[in-house]
Amino acid sequence: MRNTSLKFQTVPAAGPNFHPEKSAGSNLPTSLTLAAMSLGYGVVQLDVTIVNTALNAIGTSLGGGVAELQWVVSAYTIAFAAFILTAGALGDRIGAKQVFMAGFAIFTAASVACALASNAAILIAARSMQGLGAAILVPNSLALLSHAYPDEKQRGRAVGIWAAGASFALISGPLLGGALIALVGWRSIFLVNLPIGLAGLWLSWRYASETTRSPQREIDLPGQVAAIAALGCLAGAIIEGGTLGWRHPFVIAAFAASAVLAMLFVLRERRAPQPMLPLSLFGHRLFALTSLVGLLVNVAFYGLIFVFSLYFQHINGLSPFATGLAFLPMMGAVLPVNLVAARVAERIGAPATIALGAALSAFGCLALLGIEPGTSYWAIGAQLAIIGGGLGLLVPPLTSTLLGSVEKARSGIAAGVLNATRQTGSVLGVALFGSLAGQPGAFMAGAHASLVISACLLLAAGAAIWRGASTPEGGTARP
Template sequence: MQTTSPNIRAVAGRPEQAHSDNTSSRSPLATALALAAMSLGLGVVQLDITIVNTALSSIGASLGGSVAELQWVVTAYTIAFAAFILTAGALGDRLGAKRIFMAGFAIFTLASLACALAPSAVFLIVARSVQGLAAAILVPNSLTLLNHAYADPKERGRAVGFWAAGASVALTSGPFVGGVLIALVGWRSIFLVNLPIGAAGLWLAWRYAEETPRLSQREIDLPGQIAAITALGTLAGALIEGGRLGWSHPLVIVGFVAAAVVGFLFAWREARAPQAMLPLSLFAHRMFALTALVGVLFNIAFYGLIFVLSLYFQNIRGWSPFATGLAFVPMMAMVLPANLVAASVSERLGAPQTIALASVITAAGCVALLPMASDTSYWAIGAQLLVLGGGLGLLVPPLTSTLLGSVDKSRSGIAAGVLNATRQTGSVLGVALFGSLVGGGNEFIAGAHASLVISAAVLLAGAIAISYGRAREPR
């Protein structure tokens, strides 16, 4: 893992004392509470990625909507999340991560209230988009604050483990918490739960987080931002509507062509922009490029399957939101301990080997789920969910720490943005693609099996890529 010198950094043309010198006077409690604020910021974002899946049937019954419209309720959030996250990281570098982080928390809280009050499916999709924008602000800046608070690589690795642990628990407990809230209060309560979390996170960040250096020379790449959201939104739309209209429909074909053209223009722009939103030079570092690739592939599988399994439990098995939430408890139970042991496993095996191992474990869980049918007993698939949760928990800390350690600290904001943009792009593609493959009855099961095969294939591809790439990396 590569890090910059802890003594001096040049910021805006002047030397600045490194953050490790500044933290020496801080109490461990203050640092821990600052870490708690960062964890809440990531946790509330991850909670809203999965908590909505449990409410899909209830939202559809209340507001109306087909499977495609329900996909948009989920995907609108992740599209905005993925598309804006790079700009949000650059904003944090330019204006200060603490300031931007707190703004993101405030916007997320207000957008959650709007979701809870949504009178129609269209209103809910728009409010979810605003939530996704706020999530894009929260995540990279929480990681920037963490990266500046912990200069020592081992301490940072452990801090990332705790940061990821809380978020992973929120991610995997989302279906369970959502099921309980829907059973007791109704689907609108899954958004109201964000209000106290937002208030607590805002206060902790204001009181205990320290502001990062402001890099006034960092500019915002507006043309790149427009191209990114257009390309990702068009691609997701083509995948979602392909399942409804058919893959040979002219509009679907036009959507894929438009996404490819705009994606090419985005890459062309980023290769020539003086202050690129996505500096392509970062990918010249082998481990940076490989961890970003694994992030895409893993999220295609994991988030896509969360969507499919939520529909399976509710629409195929006819389970209530509460029962659906209970079905995900094994997954929830495995993520936290796997997060906590990930740092130790990485120190023993090496981070790339740990990332590859986590991908292989998750792929094995997907293969083991292939016998799933419309009448399969839950006890025949519960162990596989346990494996999926363990794979996720083992992967996130070394993936995050490895990518951050591959760049200069002054670029940690944009690096964190790249990591999360690639992961959320995978989420968008997974939900859009897998959602288009499933239908009703036997068609749903066939689509679910196809989703599992694709998931296993992309996970194994990620494991092979990072293992082979690590072996070829110059010492």
């Protein structure tokens, strides 16, 4: 936003209704609030992908095998998925600004702790704190944007900028991470969050205005505890199952615990006066279907990113920077296809667009089944781009369909559920595919199995949304 002309304006005479701070560019605080919110969401998305290029360097520096690397990635997404709904409720209760700033402070401090970690256990613990900070940042950044832009048209544009910045961060993560590791070392990928965090904190403190507090909004602590424990036990069972064996007593006990905790979570949410996850939302057919699609798609996409990070570095011996370049077609295809997805959805309908995107990504997975150690990158680059393009095509209509399937008053919690289910999918994808590929001497067999599973999940997701939307009940809920 340009304000240079303000320097040459004649200052009006002072009067009882004269407010110089408003006359001197009243939109500047709003624009800088948008900048702060974009930094918050952007740094969250950056850390979703930037760590993958550092897996080999982290493993070499701190020791440990594939299971430890799975925990480095999954600790972040477990906390992200488990806390995001409660974080939004907390912002409603005590004000989104102070909660958002607390999230930025936690994320930034945890990033420094990651950079200073002396062993894998400390790094995993710090990554979980990063995930907590991420869970706080995302819903409250949207709440502050909604507060800063009361006009619906302007708010729509602001959210578009907010989302585009996050997409750019997601895309640039592998490349930026590879460059930083090559020039400085793997610890630098966490230290890069320090200036971003400090800038975001200052802009939020200086320009964001606090939202209306709702003291009557309750925090569902029992539901929160059950959700964290259930997801953590499930991820632990899958990760450790690849190392200890699926019949190991610890693995069996973890699976059993996750099932019991999941049932307790559902029972709690059914009875809670203000549940963390309102189960009534799943009475909307399209809401349930789009949530399922978000889960399945992220299992495939982020699980494959983890596997291919190991493939490029462990199997083909690429440097971190070369690995970042290798991911560029996949990540780079997401943003431009995002921009045309809305037009495609207008022509053929949102469910058909989602199904088409899922089918494209599934085709890309099946086309990669011939991959072997030493396979030329030119033989797989197009397939990676197709996978990314399919994801870019389905996510915008997926989000709009989910939000349009519920009442507007519940759109905030609906968006939170979509984020939670997608992050849960990321946890399960990394855990499952990492366990398959982490078997001694069986990396390529695990990689091929991961591709087949991904294709099946994507095709199932596309079929579910296509079939569900074609029913009378599904059709009436279409946005």
